[in-house]
Amino acid sequence: MLLKDMIKNKLISNRNELYRRDLASKENQYANWYRPHKFELQKALDAKDHTQGAKLSTSVVRYSHLRNYILSGNDMPEIIIAVDDGGKLTEYAETMIRDFFAENPAVNFVYGDEDRIDEDGELRDPWFKPDWSPDTFLSTFYIGSIFAFRSSELALINPGDRTAVDIESRTRLEADTEEEVRAAKSDLDDSMKSWIYGVLCLKIAQADGGFSVRSHGKFPIGHIPEILCHAADKFDPWDSNLIRSSLTGRFSSDSASTRLISIIIPSKDNPKVLLECIKSIEKFTTSSPYEIIVVDNGSSDENRAEVQKILKVHGEKDIGGYEYIYEPMEFNFSKMCNLGASHANGELLLFFNDDITIGKPGWLSYLSEKAKLPYVGAVGMKLLYPNSDMIQHAGVVNVHAGPIHKLQYCSNKETHYFGYNKGVRNVIAVTGACLMVRADLFHRVGGFDEENFAVAFNDIDLCLKIYEQGYYNVVRNNMYLYHHESLSRGDDRKDKVKQQRLSGEQERLLAAHPALFARDPFYSEHLSQDPAVREFEIAVEDVELRNPHYVTPVLVAKPFPEKWTNPVLRLGVEFANSLDRWLTGPLTDAEGENSIRNGYYLKGYSFVINANQAVYDRFLLLKALDTSDQLWKLPVGSAYRPDIAENLTDQINDKLTGFQAIIKSDALPKGRYLIGMLVVDKTSRQRIINWSDVKLIVK
Incomplete structure (x- = not known):
């Protein structure tokens, strides 16, 4: 017995070591x-003609030296890289x-993505930025550690080509020189940050149409969605207080007090x-004039009377007008909202669920001060689940799946991805x-x-139509409301009929706006496209999947013993479809069909309860449902899943619980x-099997 234990302990030790190396x-x-x-990017750059770009002269200037450099009076290159x-x-x-400036002669300012190099020389903390986002810019300096501009733009900053001697005292120049020395050792001071943010970048953005409706859908400020800078430290985005003196006052809450706001609330029973x-x-509404319009699609007589009483009491308070529209019909959120809008007197419309409650004053002014701007489209607000700090909504992004x-x-207590959940975001x-x-x-x-969108995705469709007209949609994550999500009509995902309708509406949404599911301009293509990933995480698997390693299913000769089936093996299948659908979205060819030319991709997670996960080899099983009782087996690769591990308490070596496998399109007979x-x-001799309810359909 002692020898057997020694052998087993040695085997466990070996498996633990393999796990540590893999991790x-x-x-x-x-x-x-x-x-x-980087390898793929360099290959693409090596194959590209850089003749026109090479003609442009450039100079790289540190932030601490930028003001003195511009005011030096020296001849300037065509492009200044800060x-x-x-x-x-x-x-x-x-x-x-x-190359960017050569290919985009109408664009005068561009920024890029960045990461940092840690003390061990490892690359970490990538910051993949959105395309030009004017309201994000006014909230925080998301441009970060690198930007470039044409020197011809300097006439905006320094009209008449004045030199530093012309406009500043020698004391100021000497102070700037000392500042540059200090900046090399520490952070920039606020005066230099304010100048870069509020004088240089803001003025260029204003002059180049950065705060106007986009013409022909093109962004006036450029963004190169690649890592252009390895920073020494993780960039802490500068606060908008640095540019308060540069703004015009159009963002004050007082300006909201002259605009009537129609609050349209669909509600039934x-x-x-x-x-x-x-x-x-x-x-919580004091400074903004408003009216309330309740649209009821068929409450009972008792509840109808109750709503009338509620609105009558509201009207007697003389704090805002109201209207009650009662029109029995099947639930159609879009129709109810449109009906309310047709009765509205306000310059601004606020579509508002009846299961939202407010917790702070000023909320309506926060919305209206953005919505009134001529370049802004739809404006939303961060929503939390009731009695919690848990985020329900902080802005919608389009991944390939929708x-x-x-x-x-x-x-919401944590600051996520360079302050995404704390400021104003496009x-x-x-x-x-x-x-x-x-x-x-x-x-x-x-x-x-x-x-087309009676119940779901109507809000997304509206926002996409607004975006396609050149406007910028905004979410105010610097204020929050509480939302009892789907309280008024239930959760569609828990009803099979509703789930089928939900799926149909999603397909119609994708068909109506295919370009925006190929790439969301405000969400980097380098970030995860997995709808199950809620945080901002790198799309590490997508790079691997573009050079897929295929595994071959093996037909199992005889059925496995029934006693092997045990629910202690937990299995979650998150994707089982064509590889092309994963990489490029639901609409992958001109006919809108899902291509299968690159095979099928299966991914998810699994773990054995109360066990050391390192001791197990894992195999996916595919049981034919249509034509035979055939059973196929294929090995899977492990995937890093800290999101699963953080929810497990009694498992050992549990950070590689993810799995993935790719099979060729002809690896299996057609069927389910x-x-x-x-x-x-x-x-040991332990074998465990468990089944999901997910099916792979081989075409």
Whole structure:
């Protein structure tokens, strides 16, 4: 017995060591992504003609020296590349910047993505930025550690080509020189940050149409979505207080007090919920004039009378007008909102769910001060789940599978991805649970689509139509409301009929706006496209999948013993479809069909309860459902899943619980296959099987 234990302990030790090596190779996901990505990028650059870009002269200037350099009176190159002190340009950065300006003669300012090099020389903390986002810029200096501009723009900053001697005293010049020395050793002081942010960058953006409706859909400020700078430290985005003196006052809450806001609330048979909503509006709305329009699609007589009473009491308080529209019909959120809008008197429309409550004053002014701006489209607000700090909505992003609420279920106490959940952000869409838009713009784009999006995705469709007209949608993550999500009509995902309708509406949404699912301009293509990933994580698997390693299914000769089936093996299948669908989205060819030319991709996670996960080899099982009782087995690769590990308490070596496998399109006969898993304990004779309810359909 002692010898057997010694052998088993040795086997376990060997498996633990293999796990540690595998984990070490996968834990720094960004470094694993960057190496192959850089190789592919360099190949593309080597094959490109750089003749026109090479004609442009450039100079690289540190942030601390930038003001003195511009005011020096010396001859300027055509392109000035500004880099934060301590930052290091990537070897391809200057080439890409010169090429960008050569290829985009109408653009005068561009910024790029960045990361940092830690003390061990490892690359970490990638910051993949959105395309030009004017309201994000006014909230925080998201330009970060690197930007470049044409020197011809300096006439905006320094009219008449005055030199530093002309406009500043010798004392100031000497102070600047000392400042440059200090900046090389420490952070820039606020005066230099304010000059870069509020004088240089803001003025160029204003002059170049950065705060206007986009012409022909093109962004006036450029963005190169590649790592152009390795910073010495993780950039802490500068606060907008640095540019308060540079703004015009158009963002003050006082400017909201002259515009009537129509708050349109669809509601049926929810008088108690509606009452709490209206009471919170009354309590926390002071400076903004408003009217409340309740659209009821068929409450019972009792509840109808209750709603009338609630609105009558509200009207007697003389704090805002009201209207009650009662029109029995099947639930059609789009039609109800459009009906409310047709009765509205306000310059601004706020579509508002009856299951939202407000917790702070000033909320309506926060919405209206953005919605009134001529270049802004739809405006939303961060929503939290009730009695918690858990995020329900902080802006919608489009991944290849469709729209998702990024950061949903994450804690609002934490600061996520360079302050995404704390400031004002431009996004592709906001939720219709709280959506403000100018009435004229709403009617110009046709309002909500009643025919195609009766229940779901109507808000996304509206926002996409607004974006396609050149406007910028905004989410105010510097204020929050509480949302009892789907309280008024239930959760569609828990009803099979509703789920089928939800799927159909999503397909129609993708068909109506295919370009925006190929790439969301406010969400980097280098970030995860997995709808299950709520945080901002690198799309490390996508680089690997573009050079797929195929595995071959093996036909199992005889059925496995029934006793092997055990629910202690937990299996979650998150994707089982064509590889092309994963990489490029649902619409992958001209006919809108899902291509299968590159095979099928299966991914998910699995673990054995109360066990050391390192001892198991894992195999996916595919059970034929249509033509035979055939069973196929294939090995899977492990994937780093800290999100799973943090929710497990009794497992050992649990950070590689993810799995993935790619099979060729002709690897299996056509038909449906139920997906399961077999795990084999390599330190004992234990075998465990369990099945999911997910099917792979082989065409």
